[in-house]
Amino acid sequence: MAAAASTAPGTGATTPPARPPAPTVASPRRRASGVLVTAVLVVVAVAFAVPLLWLLLAALDPGATLQLSLPDDPGLENFAAVLTVGTTVRPLLNSLVLCLSASVLTVLAATLAAYPLSRYQLRYGRPFLYTILFATGLPLTAVMVPVYSLFARADLVDTRYGTVLFLAATSLPIAIWLTKSFMDGVPVQLEEAAWTDGASAMQSLRSVVAPLMLPGMLVVGIFTFITAWGNFFVPFVLLLSEDKLPAAVTIYQFFGQYGAAAYGQLAAYSLLYTLPVVVLYAVVSRWLGGSFTLGGGVKG
Amino acid sequence: MAPAVVLLAVFFAGPVVWSVLLSFTDASLTGSAAAQTSFVGLDNFARLLQDPAVWNAVVLTVVFVLGSAVVGQNGLGLALALMLRGRGTAVRSLVTLPVMAAYVVPEIVAAFVWYAFLNPEGTLNTALTSVGLPGQSWLFTLPVLAVVLANIWRGTAFSMLIYLAALSQVPSDVDEQAQIDGASGWKRLRFVTIPMIRRAIGTNLVLITLQTLQVFTLIFVMTAGGPGDASETLPLLMYEQAFQYAALGYGTAIALVLLAIGAVFSLGYIRAIGKEDI
Incomplete structure (x- = not known):
């Protein structure tokens, strides 16, 4: 994910349209290999689709089994069964609270940090950016044990704000990196005008830069939200009481309790839990011109 | 800048x-060591080096990273x-849609989906027996292959996007020139295209290695590291030691090994992309 790093908004975000097939001599061998390649592609597409198809069909099948099959008697019974306050509604709301708080916090902190990094020649700017880049690569799974022990000492285990602060901190490196590259794309002349008119750095950030890079900030926020939404390990370790657990953890408990019998309900729950992420991905990718390419920063 | 620095300093x-x-x-979750933690010097690391479970986990982690990331997702x-170069939009969407969908789905849902797919009564066995091949209990007999396949399924989209972006920036004239000079498809791939996206390949390899090193949820849900310790990679061993056996100090020592491996790759990553971008 860190490769998204240097995508400048509006510039590198769109991939050029696919090149049309080279209009060379249409030799039969070439056409045959073209058919072969398409056939291979179709096989790969089917292989990727089949496991997911089970999820969609099983959710609609009250008598779902573990194998892919068309429902005999399709219906929404599975959704009705899991749509109770304790099973899905409260966990999904918990997820929303956790992820939204973490995203807002991340975007605010990242914007404040990115501004001086983008605008001033800081003595410690480069080392700081290198450290940030280094931190995006560290395996977060590895810090969960020491984090738990730290949280236990600070009485932060099983607190929502502790979990939010940790989620925000861990998404900050990539967020600062992204926000800085978005900010680099905002021309500095506008601020210079504001400075001439006597605005402070903070004022010009708030009333000149922030409005201009609102789309960028939203992208960073959505990105943080999606990552936090799918995170299972962090809340699994840091939160304990039933009424605070987000959907990522309760769906695991559901799997443990009913996963071996109520396949249809597990599938329905999975879809409910997946839906927000899919919607957000769709929004962002439409926004960025159809290619929310995480690899935008890579130069070939 | 201050809020970010404070957050990063305290929580990262x-x-x-x-x-x-x-x-x-010798920090521990329970027992006397929990109340009275004492300094034990290099004991944890000495134990680490002699612990067959650690070596087993290191080997499995390497197999998992090589198989699912370096060979699987990357390849x-x-x-x-x-293959998507020069295909029509219809074929492109047909392929990218399911591949991207697998990537967008949360990790735990991907684990459920593959748990179902590889179950003895799952889709794969049904398909195999319908063509006369024997099915089996994949998660038990071939747990490493099972999690490797699931992780390839989940992560291939990332590599595909990176390479689609990189290939779109390769100028076509060099390739055409090679074609005029009579180079075959394989030769053009080997000597023209691949060298031109060398940097993208390097960056991609480092990134997916870093992501794959820390995979926990997928394996935890599918096999829980089992049967026995047959699929217990370093993150799962760390979790087991720290939270199930309550040995926080030892679990952290294992985490540090993981962190160190990650740090080495992360440095490689900075070398690969950092220089031009800062």
Whole structure:
């Protein structure tokens, strides 16, 4: 994910349209290999689709089994069964609270940090950016044990704000990196005008830069939200009481309790839990011109 | 800048430094060591080196990273990107839609989906027996292959996107020139295209290695590291030691090994992309 790093908004975000097939001599061998390649592609597409198809069909099948099959008697019974306050509604709301708080916090902190990094020649700017880049690569799974022990000492285990602060901190490196590259794309002349008119750095950030890079900030926020939404390990370790657990953890408990019998309900729950992420991905990718390419920063 | 620095210092750098300290102690979740943690020097690391479970986990982690990331995601991603060059929009969407969908789905849902797919009564066995091949209990007999396949499925989109972007920036005239000179398809791929996206390949390899090193949820849900310790990679061993056996100090020492491997790759990553971008 860190490769998204240097995508400048509006510039590198769109991939050029696919090149049309080279209009060379249409030799039969070439056409045959073209058919072969398409056939291979179709096989790969089917292989990727089949496991997911089970999820969609099983959710609609009250008598779902573990194998892919068309429902005999399709219906929404599975959704009705899991749509109770304790099973899905409260966990999904918990997820929303956790992820939204973490995203807002991340975007605010990242914007404040990115501004001086983008605008001033800081003595410690480069080392700081290198450290940030280094931190995006560290395996977060590895810090969960020491984090738990730290949280236990600070009485932060099983607190929502502790979990939010940790989620925000861990998404900050990539967020600062992204926000800085978005900010680099905002021309500095506008601020210079504001400075001439006597605005402070903070004022010009708030009333000149922030409005201009609102789309960028939203992208960073959505990105943080999606990552936090799918995170299972962090809340699994840091939160304990039933009424605070987000959907990522309760769906695991559901799997443990009913996963071996109520396949249809597990599938329905999975879809409910997946839906927000899919919607957000769709929004962002439409926004960025159809290619929310995480690899935008890579130069070939 | 201050809020970000404070957050990072307390919740990011703090745990990393703390993990170094903790790994030199006998800290524990329960028992006498929980109340009275003492400094044990290099004991945890000495134990680490002699612990067959650690070596087993290191080997499994290497197999998992090589199989699912370096060979699987990277190879399949590159192959897909190459094959998609010059295909029509219909074929492109037909392929990218399911591949991207697998990537967008949360990790735990991906684990459920593959748990179902590889179950003895799952889709794969039904398909195999319908063509006369024997089915089996994949998660038990071939747990490593099962999690490797699931992780390839989940992560290929990332590599594919990176290579699609990289290939779109390769100028076509060099390739055409090679074609005029009579180079075959394989030769053009080997000597023209691949060298031109060398940097993208390097960056991609480092990134997916870093992501794959820390995979926990997928394996935890599918096999829980089992049967026995047959699929217990370093993150799962760390979790087991720290939270199930309550040995926080030892668990942290294992985490530190993981962190160190990650740090090495992360440095490689900075070398690969950092220089031009800062």
